[in-house]
């Protein structure tokens with residue numbers, strides 16, 4: 001794990017709860033207490049109504065593949081060993097889109113619209129990335 | 136009130152793109168194209184009282200407009216940095232016109248220059264936005280390639296767009312590049328099979344559908360419509376402009392397949408009082424083939440979802456029924472660092488001035504230019520015309 005070379009997130013005061021939840025293998029996003037919007041990535045105000053009244057919400061982690069690409073060449077030198085790998089946008093059941101990887105199937109089996117579920121990847125002792133696998 | 140017809144581009148200069156880092160710094164490139172553009176416009180250095188500049192990957196710093204003014208010993212009464220990625224040049228054109236119309240200045244130098252990397256300056260490359268680094272980069276969504284591949288894949292899924300249709304854009308633009316002596320890739324035409332057999336980089340995008348970054352720079356000068364009458368070149372009037380934004384990372388775009396080109400182009404055509412069918416050519420920003428396809432749809436040249444069939448059915452070469460990126464586009468001309476989509480604006484101007492040489496579009500008097508920055512994040516559309 002110590003030799004993990006790929007880019008790691010650097011949590012901010014706004015996003016620590018998200019990454020802490022991921023470490024517990026929970027997917028949490030924010031919800032606006034004023035307008036009800038589901039929010040991702042984590043913010044300090046609701047991007048719809050600019051309210052600071054935000055709550056953390058544990059969600060199911062279910063979603064669908066909105067789009068994907070198969071990286072046949074590394075998109076960064078540190079991803080060399082992973083080629084081919086799937087970079088995807090997943091649409092959560094609650095609405096927000098997030099960037100992720102699809103694991104647990106062959107890259108060419110991924111389809112737009114495919115149901116997926118969160119699959120947590122403990123890439124270092126400190127960081128868990130939220131990936132998805134076929135549901 | 137609008138800026139329609141209030142200002143004109145009266146001169147341009149463009150360095151031939153070079154592979155690799157090149158032997159000049161970005162400021163050195165900016166200096167050379169500035170000397171050339173002032174001469175082309177029939178002006179003297181002291182006539183330049185406005186300065187708009189982009190940013191350079193090879194030399195990225197704060198206070199950049201002052202750095203450029205100091206290096207060139209200009210004394211602008213209006214100056215700024217336009218940081219709209221590949222939409223910067225188009226963004227400069229209308230801002231220059233607006234500043235002139237507002238009485239801030241008379242002759243605005245719009246200039247960019249960039250190197251492939253930072254070797255010439257020994258500086259560090261600029262960082263990506265913090266939020267992209269936190270939520271995209273850990274999954275490999277880094278720089279532009281995968282972002283545009285996500286757009287292409289979604290377009291294919293929603294509308295049945297085919298890889299060979301996207302490839303046709305690269306093929307036609309290469310034909311244009313073969314008539315452009317300064318194009319980096321202008322020595323040999325390519326076929327749809329060549330594109331589809333080129334290395335898959337980020338499925339569904341192949342190597343020949345992806346720009347090749349290089350070293351280069353370009354400049355144009357905007358002046359008032361009144362002063363343009365005495366310019367040595369045929370003045371190219373800014374007839375319409377429109378701009379749109381709203382996301383940085385593609386994951387946060389409201390739609391992957393309907394882009395911000397739509398509102399930008401609508402504004403530009405509305406200001407100009409014309410429609411896509413009136414255009415004699417298009418110079419849409421082309422970092423990838425899919426960028427051109429989506430731009431043609433959203434600018435209204437065909438219906439949403441029909442871009443694939445549209446590019447198949449139309450000849451996009453300089454001799455065709457919809458000449459598109461007549462310089463070869465960045466795909467074949469080269470993409471000078473972050474030179475901000477200058478090549479599209481300049482090719483539009485070149486065609487309208489009648490200086491297109493072997494690739495001149497016959498009787499071209501009006502055309503559409505689009506600048507696109509980031510991952511379809513920044514859009515600026517222009518309608519340019521001559522009288």
Ligand SMILES: [Zn+2]
Nearest residue numbers: 032035046049
């Ligand atoms: Zn809200």
